[in-house]
Amino acid sequence: MFKFEILHQSKKSEARVGRVTTKHGSFLTPAFVAVGTNGVLKAVDHVSIAELALPLVFANTYHLMLHPGADTIEKAGGIHQFSGRTGPIITDSGGFQVFSLAYGSVANELKSKGKKKHGNSVLSITEEGVVFRSYRDGAKITLTPESSIEAQKKIGADIIIPFDELPPYHMDEPALQRSLNRTHRWEKRSLDAHLANPKHQAIYAVCHGGVNPDYRKESARYLSSLPFDGFGIGGSLGKNRQELAFVLENTIGHLRPEAPRHLLGIGDIPSITDSVPAGIDTFDSSYPTKAARHAVAFHPDEPVRLKSTKHRESFEPIEQGCPCFTCKHYTKAWLHHLFKAHEATAHSLTTIHNLSYMTRLMTHYQSLILSDQM
Structure with missing residues (x-):
């Protein structure tokens, strides 16, 4: 059910217009992906904004697992039936919570220079996966590549993400290399779990490596060798737009060109404007909706x-x-x-x-x- 077509390649840059086709509809790229952490965008429901024809909405697996639970969503007929959205939906793996529960927001991590939050809810990170403490009731939750994929199968998004770890910007090189290697093993396990039961879903790999160009090339080349349907560019993307451009320069050229490219967590207009000519197809961010709640209109x-x-x-x-x-x-x-x-x-x-x-x-x-x- 998933297909990506390149309709036009710019003669001026690496920018391209493409079409993504999923079970719940198709959309043109480049496209902005709105973030609906709990399956819905804050302050608006899917029906009331149907006329906007949002191409893709990003939901958070970790939060949906905690409430209402992946089993409940499956019983409701999947996230589309449950939420009222008829268009395509993408879910993350829960891996971002490895970062956010330990360090807070990306901005906070940069300011604190990699210091973990006091009393953070990440209890352990092992080869098997991550043990969290639920922010809702304090219960211990183990998230593995396999259980993340299982949850995303029950949720029923059109595009899913393999389990990964988002290391902080200030992580030292040896630790970053260990994190990258483990993330690659987790992503391969996630892919295997997905391929055992595809369910008309696509799966995007997530390229990591921080701002280290060698790690970025290594990650892009390794993940491109595996049968992922598309590629996300994630992990630490730098502390400014110049470092973001450097990361993209050392990643995009090593990905399979016929596959879609998604830039994770970047949605401010200057960064989008810079990244489209670099060859990015889709972007996700809560920035436009968060700005609205702070009385800032574009x-x-x-x-x-x-x-x-x-x-x-x-x-x-x-x-x-x-x-x-x-x-x-x-x-x-x-x-x-x-x-x-x-x-x-x-x-x-x-x-x-x-x-x-x-x-x-x-x-x-x-x-x-x-x-x-x-």
């Missing part, structure tokens, strides 16, 4: 900060000509009022606009690539 000129008093009497939409529900029905002044009044509707309406902006931006990039201008 605009071609500059972000609109809706809490600013200058918008108290701004009786025009966030973006003139934007076709989204929010811009067709409401003004910046109304949104300013809602945020100042602490009304949850403000989060929903601004999220709808930011998601519309991202989908239109990617459609614009597709047009530029097709005309060899990007």
Whole structure:
């Protein structure tokens, strides 16, 4: 059921327009992938944003395993039936939690220079897998490559991710090499578990190696030798856009060119703009929805900060000509009022606009690539 076609390769750069086809529909790339940790985007449900035609939504296996549980989702008919989303869904492996439960956010890890959080919930990392302590009830949970794939089979996403470890930016070279080797073994075990029961799902490998170019090449070449359907570029991607570009330069050229490439966890507009010409097909990030909840609306000129008093009497939409529900029905002044009044509707309406902006931006990039201008 899964297929990736390259429709056009730019003559100006490594950018390309492609089509991803899954059991639950197809979409064009490059594309932005919205993050719905618990199977839904924060502040909006799938039905209310159906007209946005979001190409792909990213859900978190670890959180869904804790609640409502993979078995419950399977009994409901899978994540699409359970959540009301008709379009394609991708799930991660739970491996990111190896990082986030131990170090917090990527930004926090960079600031703390690799110091683990006090009382972090990662109890042990072994060859078998990772033992966590549930943030919900404190119960011990063992996650292995096999159990991660089993959970993703029950959840029923169109694209799944093998179990991996996201090492911190500040990890020393010997430890990074050990982590990379173990991640490769985990990914091979994940692939084997998937191939034993494909269920019309695709599986993307995740290339690691930190900002070490030799490790990046090693990871890309090894994983390209295995029958993965696509490739994610993950792990530590650097502390700035220059290091991100360096990572991509030392990874993309060593991947099978006919397979889709997904950049994990990167969704700010400058990074996307830089990475599309490098040959990235899809991006995922919670940034647009998180920005919306902080009253920041996207605009071609500059972000609109809706809490600013200058918008108290701004009786025009966030973006003139934007076709989204929010811009067709409401003004910046109304949104300013809602945020100042602490009304949850403000989060929903601004999220709808930011998601519309991202989908239109990617459609614009597709047009530029097709005309060899990007």
